[in-house]
Amino acid sequence: MRRWWIWASLAAAVLAAVAGLFWLPPLLRRVEAPIVVGLVHSATGPLGGAESAMLEAEILALEEINESGGLLGRRLEWRVADGRSEPREFGREARRLVEEEKVAAIVGGLTSASREALMGAIGSADVLLIHAGLFEGMENSMSWFGLGPLPNQQAMPAVSWCVDALGARKFFLAGVRDVSSYAVHAVVRDQLKALGGEAVGEGFVGLDGSGAGELAAAMKASGADVAISTIVGDANAAFLGQFAAAGLTPEKLPIVCLRVSEDDLRRIPPEHAAGHYAAWAYFQSLGGEANRRFVERFRARHGAERTVGDPAASAYYGVKLWARAVEEAGSTRTVELLEHLPRQSVGMRDEVISVDRDMVHAWRPFRVGKIRRDGQIDEVWSLDRSIRPIAYPIFRPGSEWRAALEGWRSIGEREAGSPAPPPGEPPTPARPAAANGPIAR
Incomplete structure (x- = not known):
């Protein structure tokens, strides 16, 4: 009887050990520290309105990833920071997130100046920047992941x-007086x-309009x-208001806006924007089941009127592509993600967003839409x-x-904190004539 008990105890111990080998790794992963992501956008200042929907979309993506089980068996957490529409503040907040919060990635920025500040703050830290804002190109984005339009993806078409057509x-x-507009x-x-x-005229406004x-x-x-128009943020309300006050209309002088989206239109009187055009890869009004579900999820999370x-x-989609690269790489290390990101793609409407291998930057569709009075944009042409x-550019x-590019950046450094010169007197980089900075006519 005693022998039977001994054998039974040994068998139970073996079974327990096998079960432990099977269940222990998931349990350990469950108690691993979360992966922390920094979200740096302007909540205040003239870019606050333009960046609010970007932040909300990023949070939606992170929440959906957690609902699907997280990444590498770990939950995602995020820390939100206010860049206050000031490049220096973007840099300070990014540095704090890297040093104190130990973030694995930073998502954020809209302007070229804010992107440069974020990259400068990250420095040699093993933290990937995901930037869906403006990128003028004229350098390779091999150390960060970009999704915003380059000139050949938006301005040129x-x-x-x-x-x-016109x-x-x-x-x-x-x-505006930003590197992106100059470029x-x-x-x-x-x-x-x-x-x-022929370019018969050129002018700039401040970020505050x-x-x-x-x-005008x-x-x-x-x-x-x-x-x-490459005017961005709250400056668009002042610009389009003054345009209308000058007696100009879309019939007399149509504007093709490269920086006005549906979220911007919520803060612009309909009579000032309707009839003008916007050029983007995406409009909310696009059809397709994938886009319908995306808009529904966004509104369910952030409000039916959004x-x-x-x-x-x-x-x-930048957050979603980053997550796929993390899963494939089995790591959040930047050097590994930069190798795996170019293999990623995700569906948007009936199209696929893919990442270019040479630039670690997204391929983008191109559309022109006409702005409606209700703040939506109807596609009138697409590639x-x-x-x-x-x-x-060629x-x-x-x-x-x-x-x-070096000259335009030096202009921004000199003008930081100073009032913008009046339109028609844009600064010229201290470069040879071949560099061709913005010239007023």
């Missing part, structure tokens, strides 16, 4: 559409020369057929394929673009 030959370029305007001027068109009245007056006097535009959709990101050698 928009100009071609204006020439073909018969435009005379263009006015309106922007886009330079690319557009080069493209117009190649197409036989200062100088909008003078800009310059546009009215320019004789332009169409305007290309709208979602291209920057928010790009931010959402039948996604556009590969190209860092250096019009000049890469060395010239890099020199121009």
Whole structure:
């Protein structure tokens, strides 16, 4: 009897050991520290409204990942920081998240200046930046993951559409004093020369919309057929309001907005924006079951009245693509993720967002839409394929673009904290003529 008891005890011990080997790893993973992600966007200042939907879309993506079991058996947590529409504040908050919160990745930024500040703060830390905002190119994005439009993915096809669909030959370029506007305007001027068109005027406003009245007056006097606008954030309300106050209409001078999405339109009077155009990869009004479900989930989480535009959709899918790369790599280390990200793709509407191997940047569809009075945008034209990101526009050698970029950045450093010069007097980089900084006419 005693022998039977001994054998039974041994068998139970063996079974317990086997069960432990099977169940222990999941239990250990369950108690592992969470993966922490930093979300840095402007909650205050003139970019606060434009970045709010991006933050909300990122939180939605992170919540959905947790609902599906997290990553690598670990839950995701996130820390939200306010960049306050100031590049220096973006840098300070990113540095705090890296050093104190030990984040594995940072998602955030809208402008080129904020992206540069985030990268500078991350430095050599093993933290990946995911940026769905503006990127002018003219350098490779090999150390961070980008999803926003480069000039060849947005500005250049928009100009071609204006020439073909609107018969435009005379263009006015309106922007803010940010590297992205300087770069886009330079690319557009080069493209117009190649197409036989002309930039008949150029002007800039501050991020707070200062100088909008003078800009509208310059546009009215320019004789332009169409305007290309790279104005971003709350400055759009002031700009479009002054445009209308000057007696200009979409019929007299249509504007193709490269920085106005559905979420921006919530803060702009309908009569000031309706009839103008927007050029993006994504509009909320697009059909398709995948897009319908995405919009429903966004509204269920953040409010039935909320709208979602291209920057928010790009931010959402950026988080999802990062998560797929983490699962495939089995790691959150930046060097490994940069190898695995180019193999990732995700469906958006009836299309697929894929990541370019050479730039670690998303391929993007291209659409032109007409702004409605209810704040939605109706697609009027689209390209039948996604556009590969190209860092250096074909019009000049890469060395010239890099020199121009250095000059535009030095302008931003000199002007930090100073009032913007009036429209029509944009700063010129201290570079050779080939660098071709923005020139007023």
